[in-house]
Amino acid sequence: MTEQRVSVRLTQYAAGGGCACKIPPGELEEVVRGLGGQVAEDLVVGLDDGDDGAVVRVADGTAVISTADFFTPVVDDAYDFGRIVAANALSDVYAMGGRPVVAINLVGWPRSVLPLELLREVLRGGLDVAGLAGCPVAGGHSIDDPEPKYGMAVTGVVDPERLLRNDAALPGLPISLTKPIGVGVLNNRHKSTGEVFEHAVASMVALNDVASAAAVAAGARAATDVTGFGLLGHLFKLLRASGVGAVLDSAAVPVLDGAWQSLRDGYVSGGTRRNLDWVRPHLDVRGGSVDEDVLLMLADAQTSGGLLVVGGVPGAPVVGHTVAGPPRIALR
Structure with missing residues (x-):
């Protein structure tokens, strides 16, 4: 990160920052209380224990990990913000012993306040880190949002016996x-x-x-x-x-x-x-x-x-x- 690259301080456009803006754990558990217990033949890991991702068996020796993560800026530099978000989202797959195979972007952007060129830098940072992981970024979804937010939904694969x-x-x-x-x-x-x-x-x-x-x-x-x-x-x-x-x-x-x-x-x-x-x-x-x-x-x-x-x-x-x-x- 360099001063030359930071002309807009992204962190000043959001009330929270990074994973510190999560809903508190106690409140979140109250929200999802009673929503677990889903039974599906191939569901290996679901909501019940708050694991890092959902896991579904798709074939002998292969299961799919599905996870998503997004948050408001944790640093001012747009490119670094994108890199951090991607590493954070991919981490849920690694935390379950898996390998990420595809990601899609999740974007909220105050388009009337922050230039779209900055959003391009955010996305470029995410793309570069996903590239290091060998994980293609194949599209995504964006909305006009009062606060800048960026995240990824990531799909990974894992051997369910080594999960x-x-x-x-x-x-x-x-x-x-x-x-x-x-x-x-x-x-x-x-x-x-x-x-x-x-x-x-x-x-x-x-x-x-x-x-x-x-x-x-x-x-x-x-x-x-x-x-x-x-x-x-x-x-x-x-x-x-x-x-x-x-x-x-x-x-x-x-x-x-x-x-x-x-x-x-x-x-x-x-x-x-x-x-x-x-x-x-x-x-x-x-x-x-x-x-x-x-x-x-x-x-x-x-x-x-x-x-x-x-x-x-x-x-x-x-x-x-x-x-x-x-x-x-x-x-x-």
């Missing part, structure tokens, strides 16, 4: 995290001040393809990606779906440079605070090192974060382990 899902965690296994956290507070600072954090952009545009393949090769069966509900929120959802607990070593969780200072300077989104409010009843806090700032960082609303894998992933730090018992997170 990564959030209800398959077993006790006694390590928990690995494949990207550092902290992009939420850095993005919030960027929106407020215009400061640019190239390393945060680099983290967000990085695909989770290699991590996904490594997790599957290592025999992992349970995983999710870390996005708008934060590390604590996504870990709790996985534990609840699997019926196990976890111990999380907060000191082992990698954090992006500058994120701690940005948190202490007050650049904490409302989405992050709502994440922590939702998951707090399911936490057991141990030791004086886990203070409120640590909890906020662990709840930081991520955009295009890493994979959270139950099992060892070569090169990824181990941040805790699963345990037998109720779905609670013991922090140390």
Whole structure:
């Protein structure tokens, strides 16, 4: 990202930003309560456990993953915004151990306010990252919208016998995290001040393809990606779906440079605070090192974060382990 490329600050045209603009997890669960339980012969993963995508078996040894994701600008640069969105949308397929095969664009654009040339840059960024994933972008849908929004609906394929899902965690296994956290507070600072954090952009545009393949090769069966509900929120959802607990070593969780200072300077989104409010009843806090700032960082609303894998992933730090018992997170 360069100052020359940013003539319009996209983040100033939206109330929220990135995955922090998601409907809070508690409210969303109330909305969809009672809508699950669909029975279909070939439906492998549906709505019930809030997994990263729906999975339908289409032939012996082959299932289709279907997912969609969109959000408002998380950075000012249009091209980088497009790249981040594409990496984030593709991540749901990787989080389930799959390979993306086609994507379509989802666009909301204030055409009377922002030039269409900027939208072209957004789409170009999405196309470039999807190209890196070997995933063609074949059309899409657009509307005139008061806020700029961009996303993708992605279709992937996976062997249903090697599927990564959030209800398959077993006790006694390590928990690995494949990207550092902290992009939420850095993005919030960027929106407020215009400061640019190239390393945060680099983290967000990085695909989770290699991590996904490594997790599957290592025999992992349970995983999710870390996005708008934060590390604590996504870990709790996985534990609840699997019926196990976890111990999380907060000191082992990698954090992006500058994120701690940005948190202490007050650049904490409302989405992050709502994440922590939702998951707090399911936490057991141990030791004086886990203070409120640590909890906020662990709840930081991520955009295009890493994979959270139950099992060892070569090169990824181990941040805790699963345990037998109720779905609670013991922090140390």
